[in-house]
Amino acid sequence: MTDKPLAGQVALVAGATRGGGRGIAVQLGAAGATVYVTGRTTADSRSPMNRAETIEETAELVTAAGGRGIAMAVDHLEAEQVRALVARIDTEQNGQLDILVNNVWGGDPLTVWDAPLWEQSLDDGLLVHRSAVHTHIITSWHALPLLVARRRGLVVEVTDGTADQGYRGSFFYDLVKSSVIRMAQAQAEELRPHGITALAITPGFLRSEAMLDHFGVTEDNWRDGVRKDRHFVLSETPTYVGRAVAALAADPDVHRWTGQSLSSWQLAKVYGFTDADGSRPDWGSYFTDAVIKGVDVDPRTYR
Template sequence: MNTDQPNLTGRIALVAGATRGAGRAIAVELGALGATVYVTGRTTRAKVSEVGRTTETIEETAELVTAAGGEGVAVPTDHLEVAQVRALVERIDRERGRLDVLVNDIWGGEHLVELEKKKMWETELERGLRMLELGVKSHIITSSCALPLLVRHEGGLVVEITDGTAESNKGFRENFYYDLAKNAPIRMASNVAHDLEGVGGTAVSVTPGFLRSEQMLDHFGVTEANWRDAIAKEPSFAIAESPVYVGRGIARIAADPERGRWNGRSLSSRDLAVAYGVRDADGSQPDAWGYLSRVMAGEEGVLADDYR
């Protein structure tokens, strides 16, 4: 592994779905290494998406990128609208002439997930199809539009953000539609990796662990400062990680001149943390999937502290 100080100065990144959570943190950490980051999403200071949250906007994300040391550019974009995505890519080409990093973190479907594990035929069809639009179709549209610009220069990186690795997702995830929505990005990364082999690019899928996103913190009625109070309600939250963790890992892979060794891989925030020596905001190095795999298997006496 190259041990030089990581630097993304002069590199252009697009983080699609950077309003909040992992997307926001990834954008900020890319900026902290000097990248210019175009951040997109549907929630702006003037308009709220179907997610219904007004507390995070793409303008704020862009400001955080700039404050971290990069240049943040907010572009309101619905990634299910092909014309909007094409216009976004054309703008990046016009203003920068290149694209080095594409992060597909588009989702916004938490409100569609059935907490009770309904059968496929019991799930409202429109709800299920909307999940697939948000988690799969939007990624396909974005990659189709952005890859011609990304492959113009050798060494481009595509990151598909999802929930779970190829290994952890061998079992059933939540329900029929959620399972498809979160397994598809793993295959998309693998397939794009195949197509990038001949042009010097790299594609990977990356999952955070139990993410302390703004939305998740609100769900448990806690803040980042007192997040551990939620463990009483949900014991597995003891392994939760902040969005900074996956953000730092992805920034490091983006800055790694030898990142081609990862091509086609399904990775976790923990995998990147170990490979690049990064840590979460609190100095820990959580292994959420290692912990959760044992908990979900019904093992008793598994301690989260042993996986931090």
């Protein structure tokens, strides 16, 4: 198999400024794809998230990995901006779009973990829903006609958790992440007659830039984060979910997954990829044993 299985393919990763979106974009680039990366933070302007990572940096990483990164500032709540994005892809790529990744989130500053629905801000809760669900709908509405016209392609909805997971700890967060899974299922049914695959994917305990900052560590000393949360020992880098998406995109039999809710750790076992450090963290099995069952486990056996 060629080391550039996605050479000649075109991808759009919506919400690729940092974290899982950046990891997915870079790994699609490593597989040879041309990747349009979008987000609200640029070299000249920061989004309300107020973080330093930019879409230009992501595009440069995509190109350095072996693909072609193209950055475009887009607020995916603004339908006109998304329309312009898709029109640009249509023009520059002669109508070709092979992979659509809906990864827009933006809900971290608005999510409340220690209060029930009726004690939370209604405005903030509805904004979380708009930021992480409406954005996906708007993007798919504009982009899917490109895939349908060519009767091929892959749509990936990035979420947190799988379809069989229970309550996710906060009403609005749970509603959003469950909705994204359902969106993948619905798109799978409507795209099936057109030969297009749609699915949802979740990383495990994602060791994103924001999470490293939260734990006061860097990628070099990330294991020190277990002092705040012992489960951080099974965290994974954005590379892991990125390699999962790249493996799906390169699979000629990817349609077998359509409508399903998948995970980085599950797909690592199927496709044989590893995280950036060569390990293969199995967050799902660890969480079941160590958290749900409360078993005293050796984390090393899950990596």
